[in-house]
Amino acid sequence: MVKPDTFQAINAFTGEPIIGSFPIQGKDDVDAACMHAHKIAREYRYTSSEQRAQLLDTIAEKLLLRTDEIAARAHLETALPLARLNGEMGRTANQLRLFASVLRQGHWHRAIVDTPDPQRQPLAKPDIRQQHIALGPVAVFGASNFPLAFSTAGGDTASALAAGCPVIVKGHSAHPGTSELVAQCIQQALSECELPQAVFTLLQGNKRELGTSLVSHPLVQAVGFTGSVSGGRALFDLAQQRPIPIPFYGELGAINPTFIFPNALNDYQSLAEQFVQSMTLGCGQFCTKPGVVFVVDDANSSAFIETAQHLISQHNGHVLLTPSIRDAYCQHTQLRAKDAGLLHSRNQNISEGVASTLFVTDSQAWRNNPQWEEEIFGPQSMIVLCRDIDDMQALSEQLAGSLTATIHADSKDYPQVTRLLARLEEMAGRIVFNGWPTGVEVSYAMIHGGPYPASTHAASTSVGASAIERWLRPVAYQSLPEALLPPALSSSNPLSVPTLVDGKTWMVKG
Structure with missing residues (x-):
């Protein structure tokens, strides 16, 4: 019997509960986690780059030791x-190690020095130095996919811990057992590195109260979120409506358009195979799935479509992450299939899971149905036939x-690509060529973000070394005595931090 105020994980294959239960945590648990994180936030911010790098490396080691489990x-x-999960574990470890390297290189401080000029007229120029510091406790929402x-x-x-921010994770209710095992590795690493356990807290639950309480808590200084547009937008609005608004870094939804020019379609067979493989990778549950492909209507594009339709008709079924994701996928693809101006292909003989779905339309029907630009999460995509390159450019x-x-x-x-490229720079975080x-x-160099609704903050990324910048803010120090300067800004530069001096020279010494 399941205890009150607990929930169980669901077997994604059978839909049956998995033995064991997890607490349904709420406002009181959020209060306790935030208070503990706040108490040690300054202590953790003042740890050295090397201390935090060692923590990240140790977490990676602990995770890899328990990969099979x-x-x-x-x-x-x-x-x-x-096989996919083993690969994802390697990626997780690599992310942690990347930020350990970022810390050891020192660029994250963004150290800048403007040297003084006491003789300047009419006013003396002061000594001004700048560095970035951690925001404080941050909340992170686990992603389902x-x-x-x-x-x-x-x-x-990883990026928040690297920045010097205590982290409170709201575990995803679809994989609580996985979250608990991973949290144990982080807790073990904190103990081994002799850092406070409050640097990291996992909160579990299947109620909305947990997430809203976390975003609303006055001690939380920023939020990282990966999920749906509706859920992310609701939490973003909540973060902005607080008495003191906070940054909300949400990765929400994207259709990731692909534009295939006529000369490239000479190799339509290979392109169709690559396209179907990409749209169905991970059962179509990647946030970077190509959700729409624009081609010019000609003989090669017709062959490209026929090849893709044939491949889709041969595809086996996909078991999606959760019953709710499966139900939403079926509902949205079935509704879309009823729209006028669409052809659709799928395997009608799958034995389990859901079928991959490919829609085909023309540019005028696409213009008449703006709802088709909404992402359908799962193995679905659309091909749009354009009259010519100008028509393709206009749709972009x-x-x-x-x-x-x-x-x-x-x-x-x-x-012609040059003209399109200028537009794509304005609407995407990453531009891929012939891939x-x-x-x-x-x-x-990686950017994983983009203008809304791809993310709530187009100037940031959730992947790559630059992700650390979300959890930092600049502070300028004017005319501070050498004895009071932070180590990263000391004239002797004991940390060998790369430093921009008077806007001209990067200096590394120490």
Whole structure:
């Protein structure tokens, strides 16, 4: 019998509860977690870069040691294949190690020095130095589709811990067992690194009160969220309506448009295979899934569509992450299939799960149905036939913000690609050329964000080294004596921090 105020994880394959229960935590638990995090926030902010780097490396080690156990549990809770989960564990560890490297390199301080000029007229120029500091306790929401890389110890947690912020994670209710195992690894790492346990807290529950209480709590200084547009927008609005609004970094929804130029379609067979593989990767539950493909109506595009339709008709069924995601997918694809101006293809003979769905339409019907730009989470996409390149360009001008935009072209298309590229820079966080958007490299240059509704803060990223900047803010120190300056701004530069001096030279010494 399940105890009161607890909930159970659900086996994604059978729909049956998994043995064991988890607490349904609420406002009182949020209060306690936030108070503990607040009490140690300054202490944690003042830890050295090396201390925090060692913590991140240790978390990575602990996770990798328990890969088999964690992946097995995640497999039950999400139906994601073990091979995929093992790969995701490697990515999670790599993210943690990336931010350890970021800390050791020192650029994250963003140290800037304006040297004084006491002889300047009519007023003397003061000594002004700038660095970035941690915001304080932050809340992180686990994502359903990445139970490791975007959840308890995922990119948001890694970047916030690197910045010097205590983290309170709201575990996703679809994989509580996975979250608990990962949290144990983080807690063990904190103990081994002799850091306070309040640096990290996992809160579990299946009620909305937990999330709203966390975003509303006055001691929470910023929020990281990955999820639906409706859920993320509600929490974003809540964060802005607080007496003191806070940054809300939400990754919400994107259709990730792809534009295929006529010369590229000479290889329509290969492109169709790559497209279907990308749209169905992870059962179509990647946030970078290509949700719409624009092509010029000609013989090659017809062959491209026929090939993609054939591949879709042969696809096996997909078991989606949760029953609610499955039901939403079925409802939305069935409703869309009733719209005028659409053709759709799917395998009618799948034995379990849901079928991949491919819609085909023309540019005028696309214009007449703006609701088609709304993301359907799951193995679904749409191909839009354009009259010509100008028609394709015109459609791009109307697209909402997206995480990615993809171009397929060859050198003969470059003059027209240049015009499209100027538009795609305005509406996407990452532009992919002759590739596919699924698969987000964890690196220094990567951007995973974009204009709304892709994210709530287009100037930030949730993946890559720059993600640390979300949890930092600049502070300027004017005319402070050398003895009082932070180590990163000391003239002797004992930390060997890269420093911009008078806007001209990066200095590293120490």
